[in-house]
Amino acid sequence: xxxxxFKAISVNEAFQIITKLANEYxxxxxxxxxxxxxxxxxxxxxKASVNLPQFNRSTVDxxxxxxxxxxxxxxxxxxxxxxxxEVMMGEVVTKIxxxxxxxxxxxxxxxxxxxxxxxxxxxTKKLDEETILVNKSVLQGENxxxxxxxxxxxxxxxxxxxxxxxxxxGLFASMGVGQVEVYRKPIFSIISxxxxxxxxxxxxxxxxxxxxxxxALGGLIKQLGGEVHGCRIVKDDFECIRKELEACMASSxxxxxxxxxxxxxxxxxxxxxxxxxxxxxxxxxxxxxPGKPTIFGQIDGKLVVGLPGHPASALVTFSLFxxxxxxxxxxxxxxxVYIKAMLTGNVYAAPGRETYQMVQLSKKDDLWxxxxxxxxxxxxxxxxKASGYIRIPIKKGEYVKGTxxxxxxxxxxxx
Amino acid sequence: xxxxxFKAISVNEAFQIITKLANEYxxxxxxxxxxxxxxxxxxxxxKASVNLPQFNRSTVDxxxxxxxxxxxxxxxxxxxxxxxxEVMMGEVVTKIxxxxxxxxxxxxxxxxxxxxxxxxxxxTKKLDEETILVNKSVLQGENxxxxxxxxxxxxxxxxxxxxxxxxxxGLFASMGVGQVEVYRKPIFSIISxxxxxxxxxxxxxxxxxxxxxxxALGGLIKQLGGEVHGCRIVKDDFECIRKELEACMASSxxxxxxxxxxxxxxxxxxxxxxxxxxxxxxxxxxxxxPGKPTIFGQIDGKLVVGLPGHPASALVTFSLFxxxxxxxxxxxxxxxVYIKAMLTGNVYAAPGRETYQMVQLSKKDDLWxxxxxxxxxxxxxxxxKASGYIRIPIKKGEYVKGTxxxxxxxxxxxx
Numbered sequence: 001x002x003x004x005x006f007k008a009i010s011v012n013e014a015f016q017i018i019t020k021l022a023n024e025y026x027x028x029x030x031x032x033x034x035x036x037x038x039x040x041x042x043x044x045x046x047k048a049s050v051n052l053p054q055f056n057r058s059t060v061d062x063x064x065x066x067x068x069x070x071x072x073x074x075x076x077x078x079x080x081x082x083x084x085x086e087v088m089m090g091e092v093v094t095k096i097x098x099x100x101x102x103x104x105x106x107x108x109x110x111x112x113x114x115x116x117x118x119x120x121x122x123x124t125k126k127l128d129e130e131t132i133l134v135n136k137s138v139l140q141g142e143n144x145x146x147x148x149x150x151x152x153x154x155x156x157x158x159x160x161x162x163x164x165x166x167x168x169x170g171l172f173a174s175m176g177v178g179q180v181e182v183y184r185k186p187i188f189s190i191i192s193x194x195x196x197x198x199x200x201x202x203x204x205x206x207x208x209x210x211x212x213x214x215x216a217l218g219g220l221i222k223q224l225g226g227e228v229h230g231c232r233i234v235k236d237d238f239e240c241i242r243k244e245l246e247a248c249m250a251s252s253x254x255x256x257x258x259x260x261x262x263x264x265x266x267x268x269x270x271x272x273x274x275x276x277x278x279x280x281x282x283x284x285x286x287x288x289x290p291g292k293p294t295i296f297g298q299i300d301g302k303l304v305v306g307l308p309g310h311p312a313s314a315l316v317t318f319s320l321f322x323x324x325x326x327x328x329x330x331x332x333x334x335x336x337v338y339i340k341a342m343l344t345g346n347v348y349a350a351p352g353r354e355t356y357q358m359v360q361l362s363k364k365d366d367l368w369x370x371x372x373x374x375x376x377x378x379x380x381x382x383x384x385k386a387s388g389y390i391r392i393p394i395k396k397g398e399y400v401k402g403t404x405x406x407x408x409x410x411x412x413x414x415x
Numbered sequence: 416x417x418x419x420x421f422k423a424i425s426v427n428e429a430f431q432i433i434t435k436l437a438n439e440y441x442x443x444x445x446x447x448x449x450x451x452x453x454x455x456x457x458x459x460x461x462k463a464s465v466n467l468p469q470f471n472r473s474t475v476d477x478x479x480x481x482x483x484x485x486x487x488x489x490x491x492x493x494x495x496x497x498x499x500x501e502v503m504m505g506e507v508v509t510k511i512x513x514x515x516x517x518x519x520x521x522x523x524x525x526x527x528x529x530x531x532x533x534x535x536x537x538x539t540k541k542l543d544e545e546t547i548l549v550n551k552s553v554l555q556g557e558n559x560x561x562x563x564x565x566x567x568x569x570x571x572x573x574x575x576x577x578x579x580x581x582x583x584x585g586l587f588a589s590m591g592v593g594q595v596e597v598y599r600k601p602i603f604s605i606i607s608x609x610x611x612x613x614x615x616x617x618x619x620x621x622x623x624x625x626x627x628x629x630x631a632l633g634g635l636i637k638q639l640g641g642e643v644h645g646c647r648i649v650k651d652d653f654e655c656i657r658k659e660l661e662a663c664m665a666s667s668x669x670x671x672x673x674x675x676x677x678x679x680x681x682x683x684x685x686x687x688x689x690x691x692x693x694x695x696x697x698x699x700x701x702x703x704x705p706g707k708p709t710i711f712g713q714i715d716g717k718l719v720v721g722l723p724g725h726p727a728s729a730l731v732t733f734s735l736f737x738x739x740x741x742x743x744x745x746x747x748x749x750x751x752v753y754i755k756a757m758l759t760g761n762v763y764a765a766p767g768r769e770t771y772q773m774v775q776l777s778k779k780d781d782l783w784x785x786x787x788x789x790x791x792x793x794x795x796x797x798x799x800k801a802s803g804y805i806r807i808p809i810k811k812g813e814y815v816k817g818t819x820x821x822x823x824x825x826x827x828x829x830x
Contacts, residue, residue, distance in 0.1 A: 034615065034630055035630065035633055035643070035646075038633075038634035038637050038638060039637075039638065050619075052795065052796075053624070053793075054619075054621065054624075055621055055622060057793075059791055059792035059793060060792075061679075088610065089609060089610040089611040089651070089681075090609075090610045090611030090612075090622050090623050091622050092620070092621045092622045093622070107725075108611065108624070108793070109611075110621075110622050144791075145791045145792065145793060145794070149791055149794065150791075150793075150794045150795055150796050151795075151796055157796065157799070158799075164634075165634065165799065165825070165826070166630075166631045166632070166633075166634030166635045166638065166730075166825070167631055167634075167726075167730075167795065167798040167799040167801065167825075168799050169627075169630040169631055169633070169634045170627040170628070170630055170631035170726055170795050170798065170799070171627075171795050171796065171799050172630070173615055173625055173626065173627040173630040173631075174624070174625050174627050174795050175625075176615055176616075176619065176625055177615075178615045178616055194504060194505075195503065195504040195505045196504040196505030196523060196524075197505075200449065200588055200591055200592075200593045201591075201593055204465075204469075204591065205507065206469065206470055206507045206525075207470060207505050207506050207507045207508070207525045208505050209468070209469075209523070209589070210588055210589050210590075210591055211588065212584075212585040212586075212588040212589050213585070215449055215450065215581075215584040215585055215587070215588040216581045216582055216584055216585040216588075217581070218450055218453075218581075218584070219453035219579075219580065219581030219582075219584045220581045222453050222454075223453060223454065223581065228450070231450075236504070264476075266504075309523075310522075311582075311585055315581075315582075335777075335778060337754060337776070337824070339752060339754055340755055361752070362750075363750060366821075376474055376559075376560045376564055376565075377474035377475075377560065378468075378472075378474060378523070378560060378565075379560070379564065379565045380467065380565055380566075380582065380585050380586050380589055381467075381565050381566055381572065381586065383582040383585060384572070384573075384580065384582040384583050384585070384586050386582065406781075409752070410580070410581070410582075411580070
């Protein structure tokens, strides 16, 4: 059979190869305004240009004190302090606290010199404009955020390869970084091959099916943070595919060719890649189900992936390998979140192939349940129902109903 | 104290109010091209316009047979069949199978009439151009996807309120739906108040701090799928805040005012909202930590939220209530994924307040561990480290180290 003509490598070998290719690829960087930087991947290490906070701040509304002055303060026997000043927000405070004195400081306000602790306003009572009673002692440093407590000047606060979160934006803002150096969004082209495939606006004759992989893959690419520069539908014809691939190469970092990745008479992907100068086929066939007839090739150092035309296969191959390449060329190595869930049916590995089974998650009491989505091959409604997939290693062979398994979510959540 | 002047309602009451307000808000819809529809929220139910598949298809490369013809087929005693035709991809097949005959059909190809099962090519042997041997029997319907197996014409395949996934795009594409009716992206404005707050490009004097909440909130809004139309920094001044709020109302669905939501002398948010005609304060104070001094108001039926200026408080209030409102006005009711993780430290609820503790997730062997992020109030680096938060109900009071807790991720993953 066709499948037997190529030697399938293991999933781990495929990971190693795709990671190596990614590490060799040089991605450009660009500066983006901070407001547009969410979910982009940082291209350099960022070090604090100033201390954070830049001055000793109060973390409460209250009174700055010397701890000795309130050491014995209690409800029953409060201490009296003289109010010498009230700090305003944003003010540079020049007052220096002395024994027996206190200063009102709002949350976030600068502390007078010699302040040792902040008594919360709740534990004080105003006697008159110049006097308060304090009914609770405070520890050295209590309710104070000292200069550099959050970040010291020179400390690295964001490292290369990090996907920018909302709170990273906050950190950048607090450092006055208005533009962030990130990797340029990797650009994909998608070529869908197949004599029976038609575009979304074409009249559909019986026997024809509409092209769907470019939409599904395009959605995954956008969710990852990539760009799609053109989707093309091509007949199963060597010259047509070659012409489209040539047109895509100049403008893309990664080209995906959906369909034609096996070794049948009409499977041209491999031959087309090999017909280019400076081309190479690194992988043809991975011991995985679905997704066995997968090709990793290169033309002029750019990745060309031959994906199986079957939507579920294209999904798995993309999610495992293309995603890894996409993240690695941007130096992103963050962990992917998976969810522990209880299987509600048996699942089996295909003999000799690491098997990825789509599942639908649902909440049962306090647990997640994973329903294996079985169905006839190629059912789009099954894919649309899928929350994620579980991995059945070759050696494992099966997981029985009731097993707690790791569900990898289709839309990644990185930590 | 200030906090005691307003009556804090429970988190559940706050949810009920924000949900009611959201259900009363009318969001417009718009048509977007399918390639731009990922992660948008569908505004109508979609029913299948055709059967999927539209014809009986083979799910394998192989031979169409009548089951009786191969009933006794085995390796030891194969059956002989006459090959009368080879189906091409995309072809409308008019051949009708008869007893003793077979037709080659590629994966996805149309089946001849009277086909009962598909024998995989692996279980056949070609004798000559017109004859094959079959060494395995097939069941009725084996390796066949019948018309409508995936979706029947008229069946609902996407319902209102669903966030569009990559595979939903595939379903839309297979139905030839090139434009999708989705809710318009809700528009936010953010007003940051505070005398000590300066913009990212301003010269920083000692005592001043840079505005960060608009960046962090803006990032969360974009990740949710909203738009931010303008961020403004305003001094703690009634007239200035009122003027900015008035300018924001016309162009926004939701206005967030960061800071000034408590009841101190310089907390103007409530009074500013109440100074408008057709305004209302629904909530002022929620029994939650952090985030107690939170305001839900309305002006002309639009939501105005007074968020605490403290970044962690603003985060929690936004993530719980504003997010709920945002999703509900788009009829989205999907479940939020949480992760079970083992606490690596004790956490305590604030007395009388449902408490949200930020945690950092990490993998330990096969488990997720949740490290409570303690630190001085207002530390941005803590927030940037946070993966999510855990919820400590008032009645619970505490969770001790080693407890398996639910971690709600900061960047939601919906099922």
